[in-house]
Structures are given as C-alpha cells and as structure tokens.
Amino acid sequence: MVVVDSSALIPLIKIGRISLLKKVFNKIIIPEPVWEEVITEGKRLGKPVGELENGRGKWFTVLMADKGIVVKEDNLEKNDYLVFKAAKDTNEILLTNDAALYYYALSQNFKSYWLTTLLLIATKKEKISKSEAEDILLELVNTGGLHLKSDILTELLALIKSF
Numbered sequence: 001m002v003v004v005d006s007s008a009l010i011p012l013i014k015i016g017r018i019s020l021l022k023k024v025f026n027k028i029i030i031p032e033p034v035w036e037e038v039i040t041e042g043k044r045l046g047k048p049v050g051e052l053e054n055g056r057g058k059w060f061t062v063l064m065a066d067k068g069i070v071v072k073e074d075n076l077e078k079n080d081y082l083v084f085k086a087a088k089d090t091n092e093i094l095l096t097n098d099a100a101l102y103y104y105a106l107s108q109n110f111k112s113y114w115l116t117t118l119l120l121i122a123t124k125k126e127k128i129s130k131s132e133a134e135d136i137l138l139e140l141v142n143t144g145g146l147h148l149k150s151d152i153l154t155e156l157l158a159l160i161k162s163f
Helices: 006-014 019-024 032-044 048-054 078-090 097-106 115-124 130-143 151-161
Strands: 002-004 026-031 060-063 095-096 112-114
Touching: 002 019, 002 078, 006 032, 006 095, 006 115, 019 048, 019 115, 026 032, 026 078, 032 048, 032 060, 032 078, 078 095, 078 097, 095 097, 095 115, 097 112, 112 115, 115 130, 130 151
Parallel strands: 002 026, 002 095, 026 060, 095 112
Antiparallel strands: none
16 A cells, blocks of 8 residues: 655656556555645646546545644645655555655655655566656656656666666
C-alpha cells in the first residue's frame, strides 16, 4: 500500500501513466485534499482524469481528512501535512515528489519514496520493461513537469539499464 501526494499524481496524469501506480501497489490511498487538487488541476489542464475518477473505490481509496486541522510545522503546507498524517495514521509508504514533504517524512523516521522510486520499483519487479521505464522517465521530464538535474537523470537511466 501507498499514500500518494499530488506532486506524484499530477505528473503521471500529465503523461497518461496513472496506471503505473496500480501495477506496483495493490492498494493506493489518496487523501481527500489531494484528490480534489488533482481532479481540479487535471480538468483545468484538459488531461484525462477519467481513469482516476473511475478507479475510485476500485484500485484506490480516497481518505477523508480533517480540514480543520491546524498545522504547526513551519516548512509544510496544510495539504502536505494532511498527506503525511494520512501515511502515518495508516502506517503506509508516502509517495511524493515534493522535497519539503519528502524530507519532513524522513525527519520523522517515516518511509517516503520519490516519484522516480516508483519507476525503479516497477522496473526491478518487472512490472514494466527497461525500455518502457526509460520512456516514462523521459516523458516525466519532458512533458510531465518532473525537474531533475542532468546528473540525476543520467544516474536513473543507468540504474534502469542495470536491472
């Protein structure tokens, strides 16, 4: 299982690869504020969010959140804190591409994955081919809005080839 943040969902929607999540994880939890943000942003961009909307209750669950919660963490936005809280409360891995959220989770000794980790896991578990993983990574960078330094991109491509 995994709790997914909008920073991981939106790039996957942008490139039409949301199904990658269900290839790797048997259950996906999307906190309510993330769901609202992703569906709104996806529709605004004219991206296909139908697969995500149709998957609700089937291959993922929307977890209701206490929107009245007061966040006491200076470096986290409210929605990010709600995502972290959902992961902590369910004791599941947190999937994000938000540096503040990722490092906050690590500072709390909580398991957190980058979006690129999802791609590496999918490749290593042979859920996708090496070639497909390379294509997805490049799509994420070129059209999905994923920002990677060139040396990190080179290292990821080498890792994919090594599996």
